[in-house]
Each structure stands twice: as structure tokens, then as C-alpha cells.
Amino acid sequence: MAQALEAESDVEMILGLGTKEPRFPLERTEFVRSDQKYSILSRIVRATQVDTIVHTFLETNSIAVPSRVLHEINVIGTLNLLAAAGASGTSVRKVIVKSSAHVYGAAPEDPAWFREEDTRTGPVRTRLERSLLEVESLVRDFADDNPRLDVTVLRFAHVLGTDIITPISHSLRRRLLPCIAGFDPLVQFVEEDDVVRALEFVTSHRVPGVFNVAGEGKLPWSEVASISGAHLLPLPPVRPRLFAAPLQRLAGVRFPPEMEGLVTYGRGVDTSRLREAGFDYRYTSAGTVQSFARANNLRRATGSTIPEYRYEQDVEQFFRHSPAVVRGIDS
Amino acid sequence: METVGKARSSGHPDDRDFIDAIVGHTPSGEARAAEESDGAPGTPELTGASVSYLPVATRRHEPEATIDEARRSDVDEWGRSEHMRSIVRRLYDPMYRYWFRVEWEGLEKIPTEGGALLVANHAGAIPSDAPAIMHGIETELGRPVYGLADYFFRTVPGVGTMWSRTGGVPAHPDNAYRILHDQGQLALVFPEGTKATSKTYSDRYRLRRFGRGGFVEIAMRAGVPIIPIAVVGAEESMPMLFRMNGLAKALNLPYFPVTVNSLLLGPLGYVTYFPAKFKLRVLDPITFDVEPGLERYSRSRVMDEAERIRGTMQDTLHDMLRQRRSVWFG
Numbered sequence: 001m002a003q004a005l006e007a008e009s010d011v012e013m014i015l016g017l018g019t020k021e022p023r024f025p026l027e028r029t030e031f032v033r034s035d036q037k038y039s040i041l042s043r044i045v046r047a048t049q050v051d052t053i054v055h056t057f058l059e060t061n062s063i064a065v066p067s068r069v070l071h072e073i074n075v076i077g078t079l080n081l082l083a084a085a086g087a088s089g090t091s092v093r094k095v096i097v098k099s100s101a102h103v104y105g106a107a108p109e110d111p112a113w114f115r116e117e118d119t120r121t122g123p124v125r126t127r128l129e130r131s132l133l134e135v136e137s138l139v140r141d142f143a144d145d146n147p148r149l150d151v152t153v154l155r156f157a158h159v160l161g162t163d164i165i166t167p168i169s170h171s172l173r174r175r176l177l178p179c180i181a182g183f184d185p186l187v188q189f190v191e192e193d194d195v196v197r198a199l200e201f202v203t204s205h206r207v208p209g210v211f212n213v214a215g216e217g218k219l220p221w222s223e224v225a226s227i228s229g230a231h232l233l234p235l236p237p238v239r240p241r242l243f244a245a246p247l248q249r250l251a252g253v254r255f256p257p258e259m260e261g262l263v264t265y266g267r268g269v270d271t272s273r274l275r276e277a278g279f280d281y282r283y284t285s286a287g288t289v290q291s292f293a294r295a296n297n298l299r300r301a302t303g304s305t306i307p308e309y310r311y312e313q314d315v316e317q318f319f320r321h322s323p324a325v326v327r328g329i330d331s
Numbered sequence: 332m333e334t335v336g337k338a339r340s341s342g343h344p345d346d347r348d349f350i351d352a353i354v355g356h357t358p359s360g361e362a363r364a365a366e367e368s369d370g371a372p373g374t375p376e377l378t379g380a381s382v383s384y385l386p387v388a389t390r391r392h393e394p395e396a397t398i399d400e401a402r403r404s405d406v407d408e409w410g411r412s413e414h415m416r417s418i419v420r421r422l423y424d425p426m427y428r429y430w431f432r433v434e435w436e437g438l439e440k441i442p443t444e445g446g447a448l449l450v451a452n453h454a455g456a457i458p459s460d461a462p463a464i465m466h467g468i469e470t471e472l473g474r475p476v477y478g479l480a481d482y483f484f485r486t487v488p489g490v491g492t493m494w495s496r497t498g499g500v501p502a503h504p505d506n507a508y509r510i511l512h513d514q515g516q517l518a519l520v521f522p523e524g525t526k527a528t529s530k531t532y533s534d535r536y537r538l539r540r541f542g543r544g545g546f547v548e549i550a551m552r553a554g555v556p557i558i559p560i561a562v563v564g565a566e567e568s569m570p571m572l573f574r575m576n577g578l579a580k581a582l583n584l585p586y587f588p589v590t591v592n593s594l595l596l597g598p599l600g601y602v603t604y605f606p607a608k609f610k611l612r613v614l615d616p617i618t619f620d621v622e623p624g625l626e627r628y629s630r631s632r633v634m635d636e637a638e639r640i641r642g643t644m645q646d647t648l649h650d651m652l653r654q655r656r657s658v659w660f661g
Binding site: 108109110111112113115118180181182183184186217220223227237268284287289 | 401402403404406408409410482483485486487488489490491492495500501503504505506509
């Protein structure tokens, strides 16, 4: 995200905040280490007078952290972030929150395509979904209380990409994709690049509101397996998690609770609102799976797991500072 | 990672200029097109505006695949697969032709293009009318039909997937609107729902309540005509004697039928129909002179229209039954 923003020449300064040091050399970004709850954020905001906060640290991946920590990161982290952004005399004009389509759940009564204003039809059963819904309601309240701020919420479908580990990508890397016997639902994916581009898009445009983000089209779960050369691992339709638990030990298959509804009924989100706002995708849902599978093949062949830095520093330097480059009208 | 950005277009603190600065910053469409066509980022002919764009647009970002080349199957966004449909059509065709000997009347009233909502009466403990209607229209008119049905089907392993691949769609108003309005396809709906299929043989050809008239509202919103279809024969193909409510509850089914077929053939009776003669009559399309696309329509108007359609269909059924001489030969 910061890499992409650095390329924008009218961004004066970028400030990164995270619990870990960034893995890439970031040229113009100042990085501050923080704890997971962002308790220092309000001081930073006051000291630097930033005008945009992009909240990408929401954990939408329940295998990455224990569930208690998940609540801590998501709900308490967001509370601190919103408190910092909404403090009196704040310089912040825009808050962007990266959420997930998990808020819609997955139930048989669902429409084929969820629009942003639709609410979920099934009950909230998993901790991840509960924490995301809580965060979204906090953000909604914040937007109501601070009408002069632009608050944008992006709800992403399942993200696939080289840098990110999710239960699905984890399974695809092991070429063993859990499914529920007798069900072959339709699912959507979004490429990591499109995630970054969407965040960049809403950062540089004025588009308050809630937006779904997902690649075009849907594809059956079995096709996800066939495109990526994985085998389907059927679990019984009744209590699948009971059977998935020993498999997790044996084969490293991850099957968190929020996957259960998804691989039974699937989920689709309507992405027309973000499209109408002017964003266009580079990858379709199927294209995302294919590009992930190809990246995986490459990884298997070359053995490299370290993602490359996209914007070569020398080239970047050249474009930014060399007198040979014809300057754009805005610089 | 958390990113806090500070964006300022020098000297223009207000939003309007802020946005303008961004717009001025993005490359013009033709510069982008030129760059894509010659494939060499950094050719000197490019305008200055695209130079600031260049570091973002490395070659790696080219779209890797379009939907056509990445896909492996022809399953569409509703789960329908034309390939699967053609297999089912081949298997079902002898049944359609020689078992039920389906006869259509007024098939030309179904449009060959554009959306329309087909509305039919429902019958048979395990309904035999939906496959016959879908098969008939797909073979005669060569266009797909999406069967809207209760989401209950989705929850049954195997059946749910098969139902979806062969054109079944959960009957959600949003789904219907998309199929009819956005995609201009045909959708088939049985407004009586399971109230019709769970009725006993003694109630045959008596139309149940047409739900809450939701199908009329959907057609109004999508701006498509409703085309009623009266079906005779399905009632006799699997007549129900009584329901076993306790068993249904235990199995989590809407109802559990005890049919004549099952008494004669045992469990095989649940997959075997009697060879009743099927006659289908397509009635005149009904259009509504209301503005499409509204969130809500007058409740009384919707209920009146639904009741009127129900009445017309009931009259047609009586008329067809008066003319019928034999259950088996029509």
C-alpha cells in the first residue's frame, strides 16, 4: 500500500504504522512501530497533522492470530484509531477502513449478490464475523458523528496473492482444498494487486460510503481446485469441523469456522457501486485464482518465497530526480 | 500494515482542488492506450502526464487472464451449466416425449428474447412440472430458463448442486430482478410454492394462495411481462394420499409425502411417475402499466393482480379439464 502511494507524486508524506518492520524498503515512508492496539496513534495524528488514515490492519483472517487477539486487534484497535481521528481539532479529513465480505456471512437464504446496503440473513456464529460487524458498526457511528469526515469502508472478497496467507491460499499451496461433500458453491476472489489499487483509489478520490470489492464473475469451488491443480478434500455435510480438526494435524489443512458456510453456500457481492465510482479491476475472480496458481508454480520451481519489491528503487529514483525525465503537469 | 497518508496539493487546501490535482495526475486515456499498444514504457513520444504514472505501471501488472481463458467450466454466475443442461436434456427427452407426451398450446406467446416471468401451477408430490416446462422451452425456443424455487433445495447435499447446475436459482427478489431485468432471461416461478405440492390428491387442480403476490411485484419492478402457464397432468403423475408430518420434522423436510407410486413400488415410487398425459397451455402475457424500478408498489394493486392471474389460471385449468377425456391419453 505504501509502495503504491509513494508512486503518487502529490502525496507529500506517508507515515506507516505497524507492529512489524516493513519487509520492503520504503523510500518516502516513515515507519513507526506500534502495539496492536494503536494506543499511540492519537499522539502521532496530533503531532503530524495527517489528513488521511488508512486502516488496513483489520484482521480478516482467523488463522493468523488466536481469536482473543483477533478481537483485541480489530475492535480495540479500531476504537483507538477512530478516537485519534475524531479528536477535537483533528486534521484528519478521511478515514478508510479495510473490512471483509465476511460480514455478509453465508447462508442458504442469501441473495446471489449482496449489495452494500443488504444485511446478512444468517445468524452470526463465528468470532471473526462478530468482530468485523462490531468494527463496522463502530465505523458507522463514527461516520454519523463526524459528518465532515469522509469515511470509506471497503469490503473485500477472498484475497489471493503472493504475499498474503489466508485459509484458502494455505490450502491451495498444499494442493488440498477442503470442500463439503455434495456442495459446490460459487465464490468470488480479488487479487492482492486489486486490493492495493482499490485502497489507493479511495485514498486519492473522494468516495465516502461502503463498497464491495471483488473480481468480476463467480466460479464454482471445484473449479478453484481444478484451476490451481489442487485436490478436493470432501468433508461430511454434518459437523465438518469435527472431521477437519484431525486433518489439520495430518495434512495441514486449515478449516476455520467462517469457511464452513462459505464452502457450503458460497457468497457473492455486487461490485457495481465501486465500478460506478470509477474503479476498474485488473483481475477477474477466475483470473485471480489462475494468477495465484501460476505464482505458486513459480514458487515451487524456484523455491523463492520472498516477494519481490515491485518498484525498483533505482528506477524510482530516476523517475523522481533525473532531469532527463519530462515532468508531469502536476509536479 | 497501517498507513497514514498526508496528501496536499501545494497551495490548494480545499477539497475541490485536491481532487483536481489527482485527476490531473492520472494519465489520459490515450496515453494509457498508447503505452499498452507499443508495450514499451518510456518511449519518448509519450506525454509528460504519463511519466509520473510509469513507476506504477510495470509490466507485471498486465491483466494475466480474462474470464474466458481462466475459466475451466461453463458454470455461469447462477450456477447453471449449459453442458450439464444438455446432458440432462438428452436423458430427459425420452421421458418428455414418450412418457408424459407433453403437448404445448400457445408456445409462441413466450418471447424469443428479453425477460419474462413464467408463472405456472405446481403439482405432484415431487413436482414433475418444472422439468417439463424448462425442457420444453429450452428445446423449442432454444433459450435458457431459470427455475426460481425455495432456498430449501440449496441445503440438501448433492440435490442442491445438481439443482443449481440445471438452472435452479433461489427465489430471492434480487436474484429474480437480475435475471429478468439486467440479463433479460426467462424465469419460471410457482407462486403457490410447497403449498401446492404438499396438497393431497383430493385437492387436485385447486390453486392454493399465490404467496403474497411477490412475483407480481418482481415483474413490475423488472418491467417484464408475466406469462401464465396452465399445466394439466402433473397432478396425476404422482398423486399424494397423505403426509407424514412427524417423519418430515425428523428429517427436516418441508413435508413427507405418501404417494400412490410409493405404495405400489416402495421406495422406487419416489423416483417413478405415472405416465399421465401432460398438456400445457400458455396464456396471454400480462403487462403492467407501472413505472419499473421502484422499491415498493401499491400493496392492493399487487394483491389484485396476483388474484386476477390466479383466477385466470384456475378458469383455464377447469376449461382444460372439461375438454380432457382421459388422464392417460388426454
